[in-house]
Amino acid sequence: MTPPPVLTPALADFVTSHLSIHIAASDARGIATLVRGLGCRRDPADRDRLRLLVAGPQAEPVLRCLAANGRIAAVFSEPESHRTVQLKGRDAGPCAPDAADAAFLAPYTDRLVARLATLGTPEPFVRTLLACPVEDLRVIRFTPDEVFGQTPGPQAGQRLSAGSAVP
Amino acid sequence: MSPALTLDTLRNCLEGIVPAGLATCAPDGTPNVTYVSQLMYVDPEHVALSFQFFNKTRENILANPHATVLMMDPDTAARYRLSIRYLRTETAGPLFERMKATLAGIASHTGMAGVFRLRGADIYRVLAIEAVPGRQLPPPVARAPLLPALRRSVDALSRCRSLDQLIDTLAQCLERQFGIDYQMLLMADEAGHRLYIVASRGYASSGAGAEIPYGVGVIGVAAREQAPIRIIFPAAEYAYSRAIREQLEGGELAEQLEAAIPLPGLPDPSSQLAVPVLAGDRLMAVLYVESDQLCRFDYDMEDALVALCALLGPSMCALQSEALDDDGTPALPAQPPPDAAAPPLRVRYFDQDGSLFLDDTYLIKGVAGSILWTLLQDHQMLGRCEFSKREMRLDARLRLPEVCDNLDARLILLSRRLEDRQADLRIEKAGRGRIRLVLSRPVSLIAGSAQAA
Incomplete structure (x- = not known):
């Protein structure tokens, strides 16, 4: 019997709702590294999978680790509410961006810019942080198999069972 | 580490303005990533991270001390990866208190007041700093150096x-x-x-x-x-x-x-x-x-x-x-005597705590109160207006602490307090190591016995 997918519709809606993203991977020596994610969407080919957008030159150490072992951790945080979840997976790998990924980047950035503007973060700052020439765009594809609530507080870090509400 | 890229030049990234990310690795190789509430500069080779909750990050660094921080310059959006190694946790002392105060600021700034509670300051050695490629904004206009x-x-x-x-x-x-x-x-x-x-x-x-x-x-x-x-x-x-x-x-x-x-x-x-x-x-x-x-x-x-x-x-x-050196400067010509016809300034003093009231309004207490009372008593009984700091220091009535008496600082406080009150009573300098009591009204001294209301 296959376990129920971790990526429930509610969780998928949350992690694709234009959040702040960090992505980590670790090498064979047990040293983890990380990069900022530029966007996240569901993989149209496999609804249990996510596609994370990153800037290739920035993500180079992360991509190298993922190519070697596929183990990924990604944290998604909603700036206004600090609602945060961390997803983990074991099948992560880089793949070439398709036209839809490239088309997806700009609107995603616009949404995050608007979000952070309400918190007083200047637009040029956010645009610079998330800037990526199309030719540098890379995609990390993975199936989340664990999810942890990470909203700041004593409950942070607790594993969420499949289907439980995003904290 | 590139010679130009040091923690000292990147302290702006360590102010907690933009949250940093922290990646750690479990003993089985599973990565973990979190946001860091506070990343603080300790010295050119060390940073401190706030430890607030027992969580996976905590578990990981205790088992495997290597971690990586991704931090951002809050002005230019430039990114840096710090390779760090966990050393120890401090739960009291100056560094802990500095972090606690800073975290309180970050917490209220981010709407997290009441959620963030510092358990410890985790000290890490910085092993390497890497500039992450990508676009940057021009640095802000430099302020006056x-x-x-x-x-x-x-x-x-x-x-x-x-x-x-x-x-x-x-x-x-x-x-x-x-x-x-x-x-x-x-x-x-x-x-x-x-x-x-x-x-x-x-x-x-x-x-x-x-x-x-x-x-x-x-x-x-x-x-x-x-x-x-x-x-x-x-x-x-x-x-x-x-x-x-x-x-x-x-x-x-x-x-x-x-x-x-x-x-x-x-x-x-x-x-x-x-x-x-x-x-x-x-x-x-x-x-x-x-x-x-x-x-x-x-x-x-x-x-x-x-x-x-x-x-x-x-x-x-x-x-x-x-200030205690008395150069023996002769007293200046006597001050004009207080206007004898004016109603006297009532000075009430309470011995228990040295509190002193002028015309029933509170002035000061403690050592400063005892000083003023003693000067006024000598003025009243001996007609003196000038006093040397050296003799004051030896006067037991002043109740100066034996060490570090801070007599000079207390006299400054007293004279400024009298100025603030615009009292008909001033203390001013009278040459090196001396002070003078200046009264524009006669005084009547009342030793209070009960605690002032």
Whole structure:
């Protein structure tokens, strides 16, 4: 019997709702590294999978680790509410961006810019942080198999069972 | 590590303005990533991360101390990866208190007040710093450099020949050289574990004589820990006026504290910095500056004021002992006698706590009260107006502490408090090592027996 997918519709809606993203991977020596994610969407080919957008030159150490072992951790945080979840997976790998990924980047950035503007973060700052020439765009594809609530507080870090509400 | 890329040049990224990311790795190779509430500069080779909750990050670093931080410059959006190695956790002491205060600012800035509670400051060694490629904004327009301001201030302070002049020069330098609008200088009362304001600028009233106990608010914590405390966001729990009020409401300290002189200070400062003023290992004073602007005092400003205070402390010490040298200058021509026809100024003194009232209005208490009472008694009985600091120091009636009596600082406080009250009674300098009592009305001295209401 296959376990129920971790990526429930509610969780998928949350992690694709234009959040702040960090992505980590670790090498064979047990040293983890990380990069900022530029966007996240569901993989149209496999609804249990996510596609994370990153800037290739920035993500180079992360991509190298993922190519070697596929183990990924990604944290998604909603700036206004600090609602945060961390997803983990074991099948992560880089793949070439398709036209839809490239088309997806700009609107995603616009949404995050608007979000952070309400918190007083200047637009040029956010645009610079998330800037990526199309030719540098890379995609990390993975199936989340664990999810942890990470909203700041004593409950942070607790594993969420499949289907439980995003904290 | 590239020679130009050092923690010292990246301190802007360590202010907690933009949250950093932290990646750790479990013993089985599983990565973990979190946001870090606070990443703090410790020295050129170490950073501290706030430890607030027991979680996977905690578990991981205890098992595998290697981690990576991704931090951002809050102005240019430049990114840096720090390879770090966990060393230890501090749960008390100056570094912990600095982090706790900073975290309180970050918490209220991010709407997390009441959620963040610092359990420890995790100290990490920085093994490598890597600039992450990508677009950056141009750096902001540089503000006026601090080194020339520091040099001019140091020059001015080292020319001072009295404690009084030193205190005024300091205030002037902070205003003119550093553009600081709100400031106060508080002298330490070591025996009483409290500080009293001796000078301030920027407020409606000087607050000379108002007290803050060690450990309360930014100022009190800086005194207790003998470490600078800096907060660049509003942090309600460190607004010292509020903290004092709460402690007073608590009752226990209420009896010991001077509450009759209201504290000056911004009600909700956006930036605060308190710097201890030391002479050797002895706390002389605390310099406090505040602003209604966010992020007004950065690491460099803290460095500049710490350097300035490093000169201030020994200077205070030296000028206080010099102040006792009596050069025997003959008394100036007698002051015009008080107007005998005027109604006498009623001076009531309570021996238990040295509190002193002028015409039934509270003036001061403690050592400063005892000093004024003694001078007035000698004036009344012996007709004296001038007193040498040397004889005062030996006078048991003054109740000066045996060590570190701070007589000079207390006289300055007394004269400023009298000035604030615009009393018909002043204390002024009368040559080197001497002071003069100036009265424009006759006085009537009343030794109170019961505690003043």
